[in-house]
Amino acid sequence: MAKPVSIEVWNPNGKYRVVSTKPMPGTRWINLLIEQDCRVEICIQKKTILSVEDILALIGDKCDGVIGQLTEDWGETLFAALSRAGGKAFSNMAVGYNNVDVNAATKYGVAVGNTPGVLTETTAELAASLSLAASRRIVEADEFMRAGLYDGWLPHLFVGNLLKGQTVGVIGAGRIGSAYARMMIEGFKMNLIYYDLYQATRLEKFVTAYGAFLKANGEQPVTWKRASSMDEVLREADVISLHPVLDKTTYHLINKDSLATMKKEAILINCSRGPVVDEVALVEHLKQNPMFRVGLDVFEDEPYMKPGLAEMKNAVVVPHIASASKWTREGMATLAALNVLGKIKGYPVWGDPNRVEPFLNENAPPPAASPSLVNAKALGLPTSKL
Ligand SMILES: NC(=O)C1=CN([C@@H]2O[C@H](COP(=O)(O)OP(=O)(O)OC[C@H]3O[C@@H](n4cnc5c(N)ncnc54)[C@H](O)[C@@H]3O)[C@@H](O)[C@H]2O)C=CC1
Numbered sequence: 001m002a003k004p005v006s007i008e009v010w011n012p013n014g015k016y017r018v019v020s021t022k023p024m025p026g027t028r029w030i031n032l033l034i035e036q037d038c039r040v041e042i043c044i045q046k047k048t049i050l051s052v053e054d055i056l057a058l059i060g061d062k063c064d065g066v067i068g069q070l071t072e073d074w075g076e077t078l079f080a081a082l083s084r085a086g087g088k089a090f091s092n093m094a095v096g097y098n099n100v101d102v103n104a105a106t107k108y109g110v111a112v113g114n115t116p117g118v119l120t121e122t123t124a125e126l127a128a129s130l131s132l133a134a135s136r137r138i139v140e141a142d143e144f145m146r147a148g149l150y151d152g153w154l155p156h157l158f159v160g161n162l163l164k165g166q167t168v169g170v171i172g173a174g175r176i177g178s179a180y181a182r183m184m185i186e187g188f189k190m191n192l193i194y195y196d197l198y199q200a201t202r203l204e205k206f207v208t209a210y211g212a213f214l215k216a217n218g219e220q221p222v223t224w225k226r227a228s229s230m231d232e233v234l235r236e237a238d239v240i241s242l243h244p245v246l247d248k249t250t251y252h253l254i255n256k257d258s259l260a261t262m263k264k265e266a267i268l269i270n271c272s273r274g275p276v277v278d279e280v281a282l283v284e285h286l287k288q289n290p291m292f293r294v295g296l297d298v299f300e301d302e303p304y305m306k307p308g309l310a311e312m313k314n315a316v317v318v319p320h321i322a323s324a325s326k327w328t329r330e331g332m333a334t335l336a337a338l339n340v341l342g343k344i345k346g347y348p349v350w351g352d353p354n355r356v357e358p359f360l361n362e363n364a365p366p367p368a369a370s371p372s373l374v375n376a377k378a379l380g381l382p383t384s385k386l
């Protein structure tokens with residue numbers, strides 16, 4: 001028997017029962033659901049990661065939709081239970097959905113939502129922050145100051161890497177990878193090399209135009225190159241940032257061999273998913289190459305780090321906070337709630353998940369659509385005209 005979980009209830013007489021497995025930032029998401037006759041139940045259990053058993057208890061006998069988190073294991077068991085309870089929709093409060101078995105959801109007729117776009121710039125900004133922190137050894141230097149070790153300027157004190165004119169490498173030049181690339185190119189005049197399965201045409205056009213602008217102003221123009229293999233990026237780039245989805249093709253994309261391919265003084269950033277990097281191999285590489293540095297937002301066995309990583313001075317580590325700006329987190333909550341609401345109300349699916357701004361405008365009602373359902377096609381759901 002599943003244990004009871006603590007919940008907070010909004011609009012108890014609402015017709016549709018929507019459960020959120022966590023309190024989420026802002027109130028717009030709650031108000032939008034209430035306005036459309038939903039009873040909203042929010043799990044307030046003091047437990048960071050809910051088990052499948054906890055979530056089964058939350059779903060109960062009647063549940064129309066659930067908003068869940070990337071820490072939860074949404075597989076066959078939960079989708080079968082949600083479907084038995086009359087559920088039509090689940091949305092992750094995240095753009096990544098590697099914690100969700102989409103095939104199982106489709107089998108039970110449950111739509112799966114995610115939250116693209118609203119976190120693109122915020123996540124790219126954290127990747128840029130980690131790039132700076134790692135290249136200029138900010139965390140090491142901060143610890144040194146606080147320990148009272150600073151006794152005067154020295155020519156060799158915390159010497160790091162200059163970014164200007166160096167090459168930034170992006171693996172996975174989708175929404176976030178492209179936004180990060182632009183920040184590093186505009187901010188630090190870096191040249192770009194990227195690897196993706198698809199051509200990042202808009203990014204290429206941007207770098208070409210920016211290069212022409214710099215040249216016209218008498219500055220060294222920036223350049224871009226689409227690499228034909230990931231290894232080409234690893235060999236040539238001075239800073240490498242990982243932004244692909246996590247799937248079978250990207251699991252341990254960075255491993256002992258690929259680490260050995262990188263420059264000895266390269267900077268590696270991971271704000272995608274932990275298992276994209278073989279963390280045991282990374283710890284060993286950091287030990288052997290003190291001038292190689294990493295900035296990590298995600299870890300292979302979250303919330304844990306592999307043994308040895310916490311002791312490495314050449315690693316900057318933060319707890320999966322890349323999308324943690326107020327505007328973004330409130331927007332993620334709104335998109336997740338609207339994904340679930342749209343399916344419950346029988347609305348079509350928004351035609352372009354890369355253009356979700358109309359759903360985030362607080363001064364106008366959101367479009368009558370689900371902003372982003374990843375199995376819409378498999379479920380044969382209609383698409384809204386933009
Ligand atoms: N650390 C954090 O808090 C956050 C992490 N993320 C992670 O970032 C990922 C990317 O998000 P978006 O940019 O919005 O997604 P996106 O779908 O726009 O971009 C992903 C890119 O990866 C590329 N890709 C897929 N397989 C590849 C492979 N084998 N090699 C190279 N490239 C490959 C795709 O073609 C695509 O261009 C999410 O799936 C999520 O896991 C996203 C937001 C916040």
Ligand SMILES: O=C(O)C(=O)CO
Pocket residue numbers: 070093094095096097119322323
């Ligand atoms: O959205 C995601 O995929 C995250 O990792 C958290 O924002």
